Amino acid sequence: MLQSLVNGILLGGLYAIIGIGMSLVFGIMRLTNLAHGDLMILATYTTLTIVTSVTGNLWIAVAATILVMVALGFLIQNFLVNRVLDKGSEPALLVTFGVSIFISNFLLKVFGADNKIIQNSLASKNVISTEHLSISAMYLFSFLVGIAVILSLHYIMQKTYFGRSIRATSCDRMAAELNGVNTKRTFSYAMMVAMVTAAIAGVLVGSTFVFYPSSGTQYLIIAFGVVVIGGMGSLVGTLVGGIVLGVAQLMGGHIFGSAYQMLSGYIVLLLILAIRPNGLLSVGARK
């Protein structure tokens, strides 16, 4: 029982970082990025490729992956999404759907359908290991990284001109322009920040669980769950959402058997939606 609770909370940190990029993009441009999970898994494969065939150092590979993903985020936003965003949210949604299909099939073509994992020294270690409780080093590490990412993003959003311009654009695009903000460029920056989080999430996921070219969908659903529970566009909400979903899944698995793990997570999601349709900590529920 205690084990499931602790694991659920730790897993929640990982879930939060999976959801945060999606929440950010939705918050600022009201765009549901259906490619978020696939972009994450693309980052996982990128890290794996660099670490196995370029350098053996995982940290260098992670840094390189972040750069690749930021560049990709800029290209996707500038040359695909920004072009259709003025025509309403549906065309942009379809663009991200197209990107999603492209990435998962590209990965299938290049890497094949076999499952993979990023080898690392943390995966098999336990920080605490007693009769009643063991804490995996990788779970704890993911959780701490998740918290660190959310706290840094929170600081950037509250205290810097860059963060304020993102919040202003997400609240009122015309008023942001009237203060000199180039809002289309702000969209690109937001997408690039989201890609940094997707890259980090991808590496953490790939170091914790096995992954396939089609894993993106699975994590997209988790991202949806996190963001819907926590409230779209709220950073703290994303962390709360991640932990609620993680705990709900593992406690449900503990009580009803592991076959019901996913189901119990989404039953809790539906319950929260029924009680608080805008999520636990929603910020902009006007639209």
Add this chain to the structure above:
Amino acid sequence: MKQNQVKTMLQVENLSVNYGDFQAIQGVSLVIPEGSIVSIIGSNGAGKSTLLNTIMGINKPREGSITFENQLISGMPTNKIVAAGVTMSPEGSHVFENMTVLDNLLMGSYLPHLRANKEKQLEKVFSLFPVLKEKSNQLSTFLSGGQRQMLALGRAIMTGPKLLLCDEISLGLAPVVIKDIYVKLKEINQEGITIVLVEQDVTRSLKNSDYSYVMLKGKIAMQGESSQLNQEEVTDAYFGMNQYA
């Protein structure tokens, strides 16, 4: 005429703007002299807001040109026009409701060349509207209508404009609040900021401006120095009951 003696700040020439097939503005020309307060009077749908939005680059003109200090600004994106020194307090204030009063004001100093000077500008805004200092850490969504309008004006002043466009800043406010805001507007003008005032209230417009344009159905129906204009004639032009159009 006044605008021949003073430097021209903004010149609009033969401007036409369409929303689809609907002609919101047809062949409007006007001149805003430096340091003045110019009012644009007209009823709902006369094209006043469209005119301001087009000056700000939010709407694109079909025809005509807009020149600010000898620089052609029609066709430029809004953020570049703001950087050039024109800004607007939009109709309905449009404060950032998810942000504190202070963060709203700081958004006004977003452009890199304004950031070094932000403390001085903040002080100027706080001395103009002390209530904003009192509430600086509150979310702007909790402000009253008048305070929102002050915040929108304060935020606009933070961008260090040479020309400030005010779109219906008295809309829905209590008379005592309106009076207060117009006093502040005079002070802003005396600091050297040229002001364009869009209003539906004829008396208030004439009283608070140097020069007035009356718009009707997307055209300039009447113009003149505000002190010389006859209120009844203006009201007739406002409703389209004379031959000036």
